[in-house]
Amino acid sequence: MAEQGRVIVIGAGIVGAAIARSLVRSGTEVVVLDRGPSAGGTSSGGEGNLLVSDKGPGPELELMQRSIQLWSEIGPQLRDELPAGFPGLELEHKGGLVVATTEAGAVGLKQFAVQQRTAGVVAEEVGADRVRELEPDLTRDFVTAVLYPQDAQVQPVVATESLLASARQKGAQVRQGVEVLGPVLSKGRLTGVRTSDGVVNGDAVVVAAGPWSGQVAAALGAPVPVKPRRGTVLVTTRMPQRVWHKVYDADYVGAVGSGAADLQVSSVVESTAAGTVLIGSSREQRGFDDRIEARVLAALAAKALLLFPFLKDVAVMRAYGGFRPFMPDHLPLIGPDPRLAGLWHATGHEGAGIGLSLGTAEVLSQHLLGAAPAAENPFRVDRPSLRPHLEDAA
Structure with a gap:
């Protein structure tokens, strides 16, 4: 046309x-x-x-x-087009930090980062001292971490x-x-x-x-x-910021690329502008069944504690779920x-x-x-x- x-x-x-x-x-x-x-x-x-x-x-x-x-360019355009006082995009160039907590995960993470660099992705392997600067409350029990400064987030x-x-x-x-x-x-x-x-x-x-x-x-x-793929997220109560990047374990990449229908859980933790912490991530194919289940919430919480042990003392405010449009x-x-x-x-x-x-x-x-x-x-x-x-x- x-x-x-x-x-x-x-x-x-x-x-x-x-x-x-x-x-x-x-x-x-x-x-x-x-x-x-x-x-x-x-x-x-x-x-x-x-x-x-x-x-x-x-x-x-x-x-x-x-x-x-395009996201970096559109913010100023929308500010010019929309009435004064219209909420902004809350675009944050917070960067991502991917952490491997096992030797096998570290090998896969390093190999994946090498491939990404050939395509123009900034993937910087960082040592323990640098990780402590980036995320002071992150567990010390990890093998490898890779920083992705190009990762960002909007509301x-x-x-x-x-x-x-x-x-x-x-x-x-x-x-x-x-x-x-x-x-x-x-x-x-x-x-x-x-x-x-x-x-x-x-x-x-x-x-x-x-x-x-x-x-x-x-x-x-x-x-x-196109089929629905269910996901669930935990939301903590508001607190002073203690998570500074989008932090997730190396298993997350495998979960994203998997076509399995059964429940898969990997740890994804990040703060929001409102002061809460979001804890994901689950993936499961079960049609449009929108029930939030205790087994999924427990698995999310357990995975998150492996990355940020301080979360064991933080209250959860709510949980929500949604359906992702999955393609085979x-x-x-x-x-x-x-x-x-x-x-x-x-x-x-x-x-x-x-x-x-x-x-x-x-x-x-x-x-x-x-x-x-x-x-x-x-x-x-x-x-x-x-x-x-x-x-x-x-």
Whole structure:
């Protein structure tokens, strides 16, 4: 779709918000639809990570590197576009510290860091004295630590609302409480959607519904293998800051890249601007079962104490969970669907959607508006690594 027209974006989370803003700034008419409130799904259940530390060389890392650059640029733009007093993004270039507590973990961490450096990631192996400077309260019982100064964080709900507010100012419509029920077709092309609030017509439809994208795409006649992957986070009471970076154990990278459905827990600990400490991270495939279970909370707490023993005396204020949009080949889905003209996808980012949202919006906008050839898109629907899973989803 090289010409500018009307685009329907399904999903008012951070990916849909970023796409809406990108398209409307190009002069495209945009309508955003969501069956719930904006930022009401995955975007509200994450930590706001912008991480290079957990990604090996390849397309996803490159997209994150571009996204981090865009995050640094967009803050001043939003301050100029939005009313005075609108909350800021809370962008923190806090850096990440990855810690191996076993010899085997240390070998893997060092090898992974070497690979990342070839792709432009700053991965600095740091000794015990430097670690004590970076994180005075970190356990002394570790083998190796690697510092990733490029890792950053935003407040995901505020970021989503900021992107949507910017898109609205440029003319985008955002309709909440509107559920997509099925397609509107004309001569084999998708020309709109049937919703709980009537028909919405458009020249293209972008599915950006996070872990619910599989359901939405199936309703439109082109299933994709996006599945929910459950995660849970503990939140402590407020305290003077004692954790200065995003700190996690080396097992986290393996958990991110795993396709296993059973419960996996690795330690991820970081402070927030509000003075709390967030403790993750769990991964489990169990559909849209949203129960928070004691077994998961206990496993998270036990892992966190291995990194920061002082947490044993800190009260937990609450716990929350969410669903990540999991893809079987661990790559996001960004681009047109060759099975149905007019249908586009922007989903499958799993736990990296906050960070990758701006880069995703740039990629999708460039291809939707005809500014980039489809062959150059590694996230396309018909990529070889995804084809068998598309057949299974059909």
